[in-house]
Amino acid sequence: MDQVKGQLQYAMRTSNALTFPLSAPGSAGMEACLVNLVEPGDTVVVCRNGVFGGRMHAIVERAGGKAVAVDDPWGEPVDPNKLEEALRANPDARVVAFVHAETSTGALSDAQELARIAHAHDCLVVVDAVTSLGGVPLEVDAWELDAVYSGSQKCLSCAPGLSPLSFSERAVERVRARKVPVQSWFLDLSLVMGYWGxxxxxxxxxxxxxxxxxxxxEALRMLAEEGLEAAWARHRRHHEALAAGLEAMGLALRVAAAHRLPQLNVVSLPAGLDDGATRRRLLDEYGLEVGGGLGDLAGQVWRIGLMGAACTKTNVMLCLAALDEVLAGAAEGAGAGRGVAAAAAAYANA
Amino acid sequence: MDQVKGQLQYAMRTSNALTFPLSAPGSAGMEACLVNLVEPGDTVVVCRNGVFGGRMHAIVERAGGKAVAVDDPWGEPVDPNKLEEALRANPDARVVAFVHAETSTGALSDAQELARIAHAHDCLVVVDAVTSLGGVPLEVDAWELDAVYSGSQKCLSCAPGLSPLSFSERAVERVRARKVPVQSWFLDLSLVMGYWGxxxxxxxxxxxxxxxxxxxxEALRMLAEEGLEAAWARHRRHHEALAAGLEAMGLALRVAAAHRLPQLNVVSLPAGLDDGATRRRLLDEYGLEVGGGLGDLAGQVWRIGLMGAACTKTNVMLCLAALDEVLAGAAEGAGAGRGVAAAAAAYANA
Incomplete structure (x- = not known):
């Protein structure tokens, strides 16, 4: 248990003593962060730019908090100016919650800047790092993130079912100073601390x-063996090759280049494509499982993961070769091997 | 997923459509049953005869319910007469909660009788079947149990982390008729049903x-292969041999014979025994992990598990042989092989 805590501190770049894997999936990690830090009546600003921001909003309300939404279009990062405005308009806000890497849209938000603004308004920050941990820079201490949750099954390439959590000393103090007990016995960190403390x-x-x-x-041992920065660079390198290939095939990436998640590539579907049947064919013929759109994006996009152990040149080239075949006739640039060629060129230039 | 549901229906003797494994340990299963069925202000009668009844009581209070405790001494089953009295005194009670097989004390309560009384007072019943499932008869439909939770790691001999749940149609209706949403998003069965429905x-x-x-x-496939009744009989047979051996060594079983759990044998420690050091020796020298006392029973008892795949003649005889050695001088009958001989005789007579 102590080793796992140390490994997670390394992966999350933190010295927070309360850093451990919660015994349930990432959605329970989200709930754990919010129900421990939100007391009935507390104002919580929740940034929503995809499915998971919406889920945070729902959980805050169930916890008796007053949720103030900061909405941004799906596929765009959270706008720091809107957060600033919301905090000015709600001076009693105690917590700001946002998603670092939105798994439903592929957009990366600037966690450091959002946390800076939140702290300037005396708020604690709750950060969804489910898809970011191990795939892109996540600096829990340097960015002063107060409560961070992740999942075992994304860029750590582990089996799903655990949610790595980290609470800053400030967040732990907030839990200790609560006036009413956490509504959940199972997720009450003041009890869990006695076990993982x-x-x-x-x-x-x-x-x-x-x-x-x-x-x-074991997954965290493998991450440390590769090195965290090397893992971030690997995700970036293969993403750039995949993106070059997708664009050469005429497939538009949904998120602007500056905010793209390397580990989750969201492409708009060619008009008239049979979403389900084509993804089924990729799975049956190539063993490639491509995610469909979630929520508002269902039927509009595919989500191509390049996470952890699956983020390899082999997978990038296989994916592009498979798309070249199954999209021939449907996407303008497919059917002529252009995607594979563009990716090979990107690798050569990297 | 459909296969697992069917396997659980077999193991729990139920045709409840909402029968599935919750994605978290048994303690979360307990919380799921209670927070879905209890609304703020509801009166809930909670039977407490060990650690886990106490936990249910705490969860009911956190859910905003009014918890009425029916207390029985640790090591004894829940007294149906006390439940009857509590329900007469609290005619507004909506739910009765109790533990079928108390893992902290080794006592088995009469779930059928307790459920009958609860229903006669128009209450739904929540039953902790963490340790009973697969080890002793559990008849969800025949006994009309409304919300039952278990764990994967007890008599199913599976890895810990999942909590098999079953909700009767009556319980599902109660969830659907709620006036306020379940406080937990993660455990809200009206949402989980969309996934496991x-x-x-x-x-x-x-x-x-x-x-x-x-x-x-796989664990449930193995249970079906053996047959549920055969698994119950196996637990009973090995328990009787172990109990005969323990008593021949002068070790008193804490629970009266009529209420003993075959899968969890609780023995009182000989006076003056060094609890921790002796259990450490059993682990180091024999690979036998014996549970210490929980809560009020810490330092007073050992809990010897005979669960699932571990419930074998080999383990019974090894355990008795090991106790014979490590307790020589501490327990009156130890050191002369009497336990092993008594168990062998019990097997021969079975």
Whole structure:
């Protein structure tokens, strides 16, 4: 357990003592951060630019908080100016919540800048780092992020079911100073701390999913072996080759280049394409599972993951070759090997 | 997913459509049952005869319910007469919650009788079947249990991390008729149903721990292969041999014979025994992990598990042989092989 905590501190770039894997998936990690830090009546500014910001908003309301939404179009990052305005308009806000890497749209927001603004208004920040951890820079301490949750199954390439969490000392103090108990017994960090805390004695709280924790231990060992910066660079390199190939095939990436997630490439579907049947064909003939659009983007986009162990040159080239075949006739540039050629050129120039 | 649901229906003896593994440990399953069925202000009668009844009580209070405790001494089953009295005194009660097999004390309560009383007072019943599922008879439909949760890691011998749940149609109706949303987004069964429901289309809710679900699938396949009744009989047979051996060594079983859990044998420690050091020796020298006492019973008892795949003659005999050595001098009958001989005789007479 102490090793896993140390490995997570490395991966999240933090020295936070309360850094551990929650015994449930990322959605429970989201809920854990919010229900521990939000008390009934608290004003919480929630940035929404995709499915997961919307989920945070719903959880804040269920926790009895007053959720103030800052909305941005899907596919765009959170606009820091809008957050600033919302905080000026809501001086009683105590928490700001946003998604670092929106898995539903492929957009990366500027977590450092959003946290800076939140702190200038005396708010704690809750950050969804489900898809960012291990794939793009995430600096929990340097950016002063107060409560961060992630998932085991994204760029860590581990089995799903655990949610790495990290709480700053400031956030822990907020939990300790609560006036009413956390509504969830299972997610109450003041209890979980007795189990995952740093004391010699561990107080039983629940039966931990030990096999899953061993899996996470190995995934984090592999990340450390490669090196965190090297993993970030690898995601960037293969993303650039994939993006070059997709664009050479005439497939538009949904997110502007400056805000694209390397690990989640969202492409607009060619008009008239049968979404489900084509993704089925990629799966059946190539073993490639491409994500469909979520929420408002269902039927409009594909989400091509390049995460963790799956982020390799082999997968980039296979994906482009497969798309070349299945989209021939549907996408203007498909059917002539242009995507593969463009990616090869990008690799050569990298 | 449909196969796992069917396997769980077999193991729980139910045709409840809402029968599935929750993506978190048994403690979250407990919370899921209670927060879905309890609305703020509801009166809930909670039977407490060990650690887990106490946990249910705490969760009801966090959910805004009015928890009425029915207390019985640790090591004894829940007294149906006390439940009857509590329900007469609280005619507004809507839910009765109790633990079928108390993992902290080794006592089995009469779930059928407690459910009958609860229904006679128009209450739904929430049943903790964490340790009972697969080890002793559990008849969800025949006993009309409304909300039942279990764990993957007890008599199913699977990795920990999942909580099999089953909700009766009556319980589902109660969830659908709620006036306020369930406080937990992650545990809200009205959302989870869209994912684990019986419709052809599954709505994404959270990323399920698929590897763990495959593990559970295999564990349930093994249970079906043996046969549920055969598994119950096996637990009973090995328990009787172990109990005979323990008693021949002068070790008193904490629970009266009529209410003993075969899968969890709780013995009182000989006076003056060094609890921690002796259990450490069993682990280091024999690879036997014996559970210490929980809560009020810490330092007073050992909890010897005979669950699922670990419930074998080999383990019973090894355990008795090891105890014979490590307790020689501490327990009156230890050191002369009497435990092993008594168990062998019990097997011969079975």
């Amino acid at each position: 740093s004391g010699a004695k561990r107080a039983y709280h629940h039966t931990a999913p030990v096999n899953a924790i061993y899996g996470l231990h | 019986s419709g052809a289309k599954r709505a994404y809710h959270h990323t399920a721990p698929v590897n763990a679900i495959y593990g559970l699938h």
